Amino acid sequence: MTRRGKFVVNKTRDARINFISDAYTTQQSAPQRHDCQNINSPAPPQISCSTRRLAQHQPTPQPILTFAQKLEFVLTLINRMLIGFITIYLCWMSLRLDRADIPWHAVLCTLGFLVLMSEGLMAYYRGNVWTQVCQRPEKARLHWLLQLSGSIIGIIGIMIKICLEEVHFHTRHGIIGLATMIILFISLLSGLSSLYATELKSRLQPRFNKTSHNIIGLITFTLSMASMYYSFETQLFNDFSLDASTYLDFRLLLEITTIIIFVLTAYGPVWCLLYSRI
Numbered sequence: 336m337t338r339r340g341k342f343v344v345n346k347t348r349d350a351r352i353n354f355i356s357d358a359y360t361t362q363q364s365a366p367q368r369h370d371c372q373n374i375n376s377p378a379p380p381q382i383s384c385s386t387r388r389l390a391q392h393q394p395t396p397q398p399i400l401t402f403a404q405k406l407e408f409v410l411t412l413i414n415r416m417l418i419g420f421i422t423i424y425l426c427w428m429s430l431r432l433d434r435a436d437i438p439w440h441a442v443l444c445t446l447g448f449l450v451l452m453s454e455g456l457m458a459y460y461r462g463n464v465w466t467q468v469c470q471r472p473e474k475a476r477l478h479w480l481l482q483l484s485g486s487i488i489g490i491i492g493i494m495i496k497i498c499l500e501e502v503h504f505h506t507r508h509g510i511i512g513l514a515t516m517i518i519l520f521i522s523l524l525s526g527l528s529s530l531y532a533t534e535l536k537s538r539l540q541p542r543f544n545k546t547s548h549n550i551i552g553l554i555t556f557t558l559s560m561a562s563m564y565y566s567f568e569t570q571l572f573n574d575f576s577l578d579a580s581t582y583l584d585f586r587l588l589l590e591i592t593t594i595i596i597f598v599l600t601a602y603g604p605v606w607c608l609l610y611s612r613i
């Protein structure tokens with residue numbers, strides 16, 4: 336929802352009706368693909384929970400889902416199933432071991448970077464069923480809560496490994512993981528500045544503020560997924576994963592799954608980035 340849209344909804348009843356019919360008409364003629372927030376963006380406003388309730392009493396026709404919107408719902412569903420597959424497998428692989436041997440690094444990094452961060456990135460999706468009933472501020476709150484909790488859990492996971500290892504950052508996985516952690520801190524700072532974009536507008540242009548957060552967030556997610564990809568060639572995975580006869584095939588399956596998850600999750604922010612045309 337644009338700020339303009341919100342203002343109109345809160346002011347007068349007549350304006351509300353205009354807003355609803357506008358939203359409906361626009362949705363039917365040119366459906367919005369993603370809920371990008373850009374004050375200057377030509378994207379039509381999203382229909383909010385309250386306007387939906389009001390709309391029930393109006394004789395306006397129900398919005399029709401386009402093929403692209405249906406496809407987005409299906410792709411988000413597939414993405415969640417793939418994330419679930421990798422998460423359940425890695426947790427099962429780790430948590431079935433004796434308590435002293437459990438590789439908490441793998442468990443926490445998977446939960447933090449793969450589950451929570453992906454979910455955080457998808458908070459703004461039009462194709463995300465869970466956030467369909469939310470307004471823009473609720474989506475933003477959900478986004479930063481998921482990102483922050485994912486970051487904390489992921490960083491704890493990395494710290495555990497750093498404390499356990501004697502030689503540090505000597506593999507592709509470890510080096511990319513270190514880069515992920517460094518960029519993650521910058522990403523959290525840029526998220527904070529993006530959250531207070533309005534308050535900071537005298538110093539930093541909101542559009543630039545949000546776009547740079549989008550870019551840094553994307554770099555962080557890309558690095559974390561690259562680190563995840565290379566985690567399947569670590570000794571730990573080699574030792575505790577399925578037996579050797581099926582190992583290579585299975586590893587390939589997990590690697591391809593990670594790439595698909597990356598593409599399906601990063602698609603939304605990339606789209607928003609292109610749409611905001613900075």
Ligand code: HEM
Pocket residue numbers: 425440441442444445448449493496497498500502503504505506507508509510511512513515516559560562563566567569570571572
């Ligand atoms: C996106 C998620 C992940 C990130 C960001 C990450 C990050 C890191 C970092 C920064 C290190 C270096 C620690 C050091 O050398 O002191 C490391 C090491 C390690 N990680 Fe991960 N990790 C992730 C997921 C995983 C997973 C899922 C596994 C297991 C399947 C795993 C297994 C290992 C192992 C065995 C090491 C030590 C050997 C090496 O550096 O390759 N990691 N990880």
